[in-house]
Amino acid sequence: EAGVAQSPRYKIIEKRQSVAFWCNPISGHATLYWYQQILGQGPKLLIQFQNNGVVDDSQLPKDRFSAERLKGVDSTLKIQPAKLEDSAVYLCASSFLTSGGPDTQYFGPGTRLTVL
Amino acid sequence: AQSVTQLGSHVSVSEGALVLLRCNYSSSVPPYLFWYVQYPNQGLQLLLKYTSAATLVKGINGFEAEFKKSETSFHLTKPSAHMRDAAEYFCAVSASNQFYFGTGTSLTVIP
Numbered sequence: 001e002a003g004v005a006q007s008p009r010y011k012i013i014e015k016r017q018s019v020a021f022w023c024n025p026i027s028g029h030a031t032l033y034w035y036q037q038i039l040g041q042g043p044k045l046l047i048q049f050q051n052n053g054v055v056d057d058s059q060l061p062k063d064r065f066s067a068e069r070l071k072g073v074d075s076t077l078k079i080q081p082a083k084l085e086d087s088a089v090y091l092c093a094s095s096f097l098t099s100g101g102p103d104t105q106y107f108g109p110g111t112r113l114t115v116l
Numbered sequence: 117a118q119s120v121t122q123l124g125s126h127v128s129v130s131e132g133a134l135v136l137l138r139c140n141y142s143s144s145v146p147p148y149l150f151w152y153v154q155y156p157n158q159g160l161q162l163l164l165k166y167t168s169a170a171t172l173v174k175g176i177n178g179f180e181a182e183f184k185k186s187e188t189s190f191h192l193t194k195p196s197a198h199m200r201d202a203a204e205y206f207c208a209v210s211a212s213n214q215f216y217f218g219t220g221t222s223l224t225v226i227p
Contacts, residue, residue, distance in 0.1 A: 042206050045215055106162075107159030
């Protein structure tokens, strides 16, 4: 079974530039998550999709971050414009169940973003 | 609201020694609890999870954790550390359809 795929693995941009990350979840997984992991901290949930609908985006900085999952499969997370404090690893995860509960999340390798 | 506290951001043990990584949680509803491991430059991998069945949960790679409601704890243990156990370990709580991670504990295994 293929795991969660993410690209690119690394990205370096200057502040005020835009950047996009892509995630392809495990086939058949209805729920998709984007996390931000700042160095030395645990992952922080940015947004959670169930199929192509948003379940939770309460911690997404909506003035600069956006995410979509148009066909309920792969997803894109965008930052526009980027700030220095956005430097982090962006993790994508997916899970099978369509509702909350003791569902196992499977994580991709992450995209390491450096904003200069 | 839910939260997770991991005591000790860095833990060092000798190879063959007991591993104990501490996790305390706060939850207003019965929680589901998880331990994940993150190896360098890799994503998080599930070690084990508590889902209100048995309080002692066995996971992969010889790890186990015990849910203690009275202490609001879910500490991770392994009887004998291996060099390959060196990694970052995250405790997480899921309740009310929300998921929160702790700040992580970096485990170093000394040969």
